[in-house]
Amino acid sequence: MGIVMGPNQYGKAEVRIVSVNRDNARHTIKDLNVSSSLRGDLDSAHLTGDNGNVLPTDTQKNTVYAFAKEAPIGEIEDFALRLGRHFVGTADGITGARILIDEYSWERIPVGGTGHDHSFARSTDEKRTTAVTIDGDQAHVVSGLKDLIVLKSTGSEFWGYPKDKYTTLAETNDRILATAVTARWRYLHTDVDWGKSFESIRATMLEAFATTHSLALQQSLYEMGKAAMEKHPEVAEVRLSLPNKHHFLVDLEYCGLENNNEVFFAADRPYGLIEGVVTRDDVEEAPQAWYSLPQF
Numbered sequence: 001m002g003i004v005m006g007p008n009q010y011g012k013a014e015v016r017i018v019s020v021n022r023d024n025a026r027h028t029i030k031d032l033n034v035s036s037s038l039r040g041d042l043d044s045a046h047l048t049g050d051n052g053n054v055l056p057t058d059t060q061k062n063t064v065y066a067f068a069k070e071a072p073i074g075e076i077e078d079f080a081l082r083l084g085r086h087f088v089g090t091a092d093g094i095t096g097a098r099i100l101i102d103e104y105s106w107e108r109i110p111v112g113g114t115g116h117d118h119s120f121a122r123s124t125d126e127k128r129t130t131a132v133t134i135d136g137d138q139a140h141v142v143s144g145l146k147d148l149i150v151l152k153s154t155g156s157e158f159w160g161y162p163k164d165k166y167t168t169l170a171e172t173n174d175r176i177l178a179t180a181v182t183a184r185w186r187y188l189h190t191d192v193d194w195g196k197s198f199e200s201i202r203a204t205m206l207e208a209f210a211t212t213h214s215l216a217l218q219q220s221l222y223e224m225g226k227a228a229m230e231k232h233p234e235v236a237e238v239r240l241s242l243p244n245k246h247h248f249l250v251d252l253e254y255c256g257l258e259n260n261n262e263v264f265f266a267a268d269r270p271y272g273l274i275e276g277v278v279t280r281d282d283v284e285e286a287p288q289a290w291y292s293l294p295q296f
Ligand SMILES: O=c1[nH]c(=O)c2[nH]c(=O)[nH]c2[nH]1
Pocket: 158, 169, 215, 216, 217, 218, 244, 272
């Protein structure tokens, strides 16, 4: 019986980078949070402190900034693929890389017809995300979004569930349904128009959330994933994490008022957490694409 080193990776987490394109007076900006992790023959680093294969995390950080200057960042998936492929092979033993990028959204401040040239406002907490894994000469791209907050003021029911002596929840055929969508989807290949695919998947999931008459958030989750996959053959699976942001009807009887589903208390916790994978029954799983990511 011995003690051995198990799976490991190391890198620089959360390199914050804002890049301004100043090609003309109408600037564009990219605001990213980039994390890199390298994998490979790192046993001796852990067992004996031999750093022969350890590209410093400081160098990884510097590389992110330099790459942002050397060529336009472009879509986050392309930037992550470029970085990941570069890191693999920087040291003999580095055989894999994982690049995580979150992109923050900025909109032009609406001055004049087309918005201000170099002034921006962040109007939402929503982030576009990608997780790119390079494994030798293989690449996996898992893209997504997080903190997309949505609400339906009707068109949502919840009833028919089992009841026991602890149940107090009343069945309802008209409630508020609200959630903060975290979604990740795995692409089958890298020959993708990333921006177009992202916008379409996002819009399709929003449409499904809006138009599904929901009998449970679980049903909405499946419909959202299914709609995205039906429209996007380049996507192998969609993983969703949906906190059920409960809205409780306020009892206004204390002052003789009838509350006809109009006034709610928005609770922030606890919340139901509804999570799931919507997948195709004819594609191979790719556990390496998800390694060390939250399961949903
Ligand atoms: O959409 C829902 N799914 C549940 O599993 C659940 N459980 C609960 O108390 N409320 C809800 N709502």
